[in-house]
Amino acid sequence: MTVDTTSILRIRKPQRRLGGRVLRSPAAMLSLVWLVGLVLASLTSPLWLRYGPLEQDLSAVLQGPSWAHLLGTDELGRDLLSRIVTAAAPTLLIAVITPIVAVLVTVPITLWAARYARAEGFVNRLSEIVLSLPGTVIILAFIAAVGTNMPLVMIAFGLLLFGALYRVFFGQAKSLHQQLYVEAAAVDGVKPMTASMCHVLPNMSTTVIVQFVLLFGAAIGLQAGLAFIGLGPQPPEPTWGGMVQTASKFIFQQPWMMIPTGGVLALTIIAANSLADVLAGGSAMPPSLVSLKRRKTPADAAATAPESGTPSASTGRAQAAASAGDVPADADGALVVQDLVIGVDDGPELVSGVSLRVGRGRVLGLVGESGCGKSVTSYAMLGLLAPGLSVRSGRILWNGTDLVRADEKTLQRVRGHEIAFISQEPTRALDPMFTVGWQLAASVKRLRGVGGREARRIALQLLTDVGIVDPPRVLTSYPHQISGGMAQRVAIALALSGRPKLLIADEPTTALDVTVQAEILGLLRGLIAERDMSIILVTHDLGVVADLCDDVSVMYAGQIVESGAVRDVLVRPEHPYTMALLAADPHAILDFEGTTRLASIPGQVPLPGSWTSGCRFAQRCRFASDECTAAIPLQPRVQGDGGVRCIRRDDVRGRQEEWRRPVAVGGER
Template sequence: MTVSTTSILQQRSRPPRRIRGRVFRSPTAIIALVWLVGLVIASLTGPLWLRYGPLEQDLSAVLQGPSAAHILGTDELGRDMLSRIITAAAPTLLIALITPIVAILITVPITLWAARRERAETVVNRISEIVLSLPGTVIILAFIAAVGTNMPLVMAAFGVLVFGAMYKVFFGQAKSLHKQLYVEAAAVDGVRPMVASIRHVLPNMSTTVIVQFVLLFGAAIGLQAGLAFIGLGAQPPEPTWGGMIQTASSFIFQQPWLMIPTGAVLALTIIAANSLADVLAGGTAMPPPLVSIRRKKKPTDAEVPAASNVSTGAAAASVALASDAPASDAALTAPGELVIRDLVIGVDDGPALVTGVSMRVRPGTVMGLVGESGCGKSVTSYSLLGLLSPGLSVRSGVISWGGVDLARADEKTLAKVRGHEIAYISQEPTRALDPMFTISWQLAAAVKRLRGVRGSEAKRIAGELLTDVGIIDVPRVLKSYPHQISGGMAQRVAIALALAGTPKLLIADEPTTALDVTVQAEILGLLRGLIADRGMSIILVTHDLGVVADLCDEVSVMYAGQIVETGSVRDVLVRPEHPYTMALLAADPHAILDFEGTTRLASIPGQVPLPGSMTSGCRFADRCRFARDECLGEVPLMPRIAGDGGVRCVRRDEVQGRQDEWRLPVTTLGEER
């Protein structure tokens, strides 16, 4: 009745394929469809071409075998077997459809709901286990005793009883699909959870749903025949396949042939349903190969905005934000300005992952958020849109945007911000794009939702967005599926999706990490152009200090969930004051040639501490070459010695300008303490 776990996993691993094409390429599926549809058509048109009626008796021709008059013989009352089998086909098949329809209509919505809500998942899991433990045969028999042999109602009850088994098959796939980046991207664009589930998760489950539908259809046919065989189906003289098999069993010794026609038709019908399900679950078609793209010309120096356009005192604001001033002035922020104050994000009933993060992103500027993996950069960026993973929450702090505190905003308020005012560009664009739909459909759908325009206008804007992000062959790309375009072009499409709602702030989570150097330069040039043309601000989450130097106006360096240094790009990268920033610069392959005699990149001993092991003192002390006993106490974010901004180091006066000491041979690192 259900597909095995192996089959489901195989379906997940393959790219989506058109089910219709798969069916019509398979002779088995074609034969199965012809048999099932042919039976229904023959049954419905039977009165027009059958020689005898299903109830017409001929007592002179009782229990006869095949003959010219009766092709499949006659039964114990001389009724024509062909007429009775054909007449019973349509009611049997059409009533059997009730079971999978009821099961799918109940199971799919509940599964989609449970897969995206942790509490709902717990409740529905318990309910499905209870349903699975019920004795289905006993319940069906009791139901028949209560309502009679009303087959439509019995088949509907059977559909309810298989909820538990169907849910177990669907839930794992739905849960996995809800974690895909293209579903998260839909949430970023402001799509409601259920709409995102129906639009992006359900189509990717379509093969599994259809396979289960067909298999359950075959099971319902068998159940009808079984109930009729024991006398609980439609009552005589109405013909049923199960009733005719029961009659044939009574005369098995007088006329063995009587069992063969009905039994063969019933068996072939169930085999046809199962064979069709096998074809739908299989298929080995491969996706089309990747296509080449034309590269956009690298922007000239005149097109690149200067990093010096940051207003005086902009970086110094980050230190002021870390002060003990109250956070009630969220409404005083300028339009298009993001202010984060004392943000704390933690695991429910667990340790904090991000503590005391404060940051100001002014309109038209780029804020770089840098640090090693595990330092809290992505968690911080997710919190701006209310998209923290289940189990994580904002414990305290303020995220001020347009007079609204996003840290405490409800889902309705966040939906007005996502995509419309703040957009997100993911690290892996090919996963952020839904493989089931063309680029045109996805872009047009986003434009319709975020700009409130109609279909033709949405398609026109979609084409303009692709042109704006430097795609030359727009008509071909619009018709393409995500797997038909290269990584660089997919990243451009992801940026176009982010621009569908004319946002004022872009959150770019390592947008160039998965791209080669040439394409990285093109994407960075594109982002520069967007800042200049649209006046947007950007939060750039990255590991690459070269990208920060090339694109950013201000930098916030994160370590172990804290901002340890902040300031203008020139101040932080040329005159770093925190040992962690110095170590990152020393490990930068682009800067190693600036130091004579250095032949190896530096490395930082140890690793980022786990959230539960973070101390109240300097969190970098265990890995720092300059650490002393005074570093074990609490270290606030203090003003920089040179320039505007802040630094979280009690020895900043002593270690300033000593970043070259990190460029010693790797074997000597950590020896000086």
């Protein structure tokens, strides 16, 4: 299928809805007109005011409103309107220094602390220290040291606001850093702070703008307060706070003097707060998304073999060796995981001695129940383990490099360029602030080093390659405007933007209906054939494994319990757990004559920390005996290549039909 690239609409930048929200709100428009009008009137005041702010008329002292002086005069006969308007621009322009300093200091530190767990504790303590400081005393001491230099005072005030502003920003930044679209950017090789600036900060834009406007109003109030107590610009320079102070001295002789200046000051602060309230009426925060917290750790692996991906005896033997823990280092250029152990810092292991091998053009299925360690293993291959988790031992080999011990620069060269990730829920891996085309083109430009026009052409071609019927429309759509199946295709296109040699697919068809599942599986098969890629498929669906995979490894409680070629494992299983999974598979129930109910596995996967030294499946196994309490290594299969971790495998091989007898309610067979 060919598409005329000239017909593509330009990929739109992320839509900004704040402007539309302001335009639709009368309160916001009035506030904006008031603030902008004050500044313009003040800057142009020499052109239209009848009197200068310092011009005195002793014959018109303490007068009320008149045609000569619309807002009256002060104790020296100076025109109040001239002085109020003249003071407006300096007051507002100096006040804006405070939010600028506060935001410029707080936002980068917040993004840094939210991204790195080690920095979080330090910055939290720092914010608590700043919050505990007596701000008023510090401001007064600062003025005593530097004088009434209001720009410097506003800078100091902005720095003192760091603690409070950090508390406002941190929770949202932390939540956004856990979103899958931010983690997907890390998989693509984007530097951590770059991902924060491109994906986290835009989603915080509303919060940042609202706080900016609120701090602007607070800075105006601070200036007025300092001028009122005589610590602002000194007379005869007009200031709103100084004029309020003067009016208070003559409150009994001429009470009107307080009204113009106090009214303008109050309306200005109200306008700033009203504008902030309208901006806060909508949120740039995307819907609450649940995802595993992950951080980059030196763990990631994949490789390509010089020969074709056709199954062979040597490939099968290498798979068996990998399963048994004896893996030739980077043999045949394959993905090699050796004795991988992952654990919680100062806690139990989550994965114990996992060994895998994936050759070029091969598809490895990683199956097992939830909680068995499949996803943790796949995240370790990408270097995206959760904070508090780490690779304790083992190796992950990629082109002769052990990525467990590689530095971050090496990992960034691998992620996206050579290893890509397909998320289980693609709409959560796509940033809601950006169009599909913007995200795809940005990924292509970053990973392939091409210009904007060429990136858009490649983005269009990628959408065409993954079977999207109307690529120009999808390019200009936001993630919420496309279906789940189409979003999954977009996620695959994003994964292909760097021309990777290995795809790690975490349940890529779970959230899709049957028809779309078949289309995605067909697409993956086509990619394997056309691009000679390798795939690690994390799934619960044995039907998907049988349809797509060449090899399969079955995980239980953090261990590989059986591995081998798909036909050997699914047709001739040698571990009771594999037999139980097959018996509980709805795709296979019709193959068992007389079966009316799916078999079930009693109990649940044991939690880390409660694992025994023997067989971890023994408590749920129908064939368990006393000898199962001993440590059981992964041994070569009796039939075919691969390994199995069962001391009674010879006894149970002929009793597979027992797992096919469904367990009814109450435990009766």
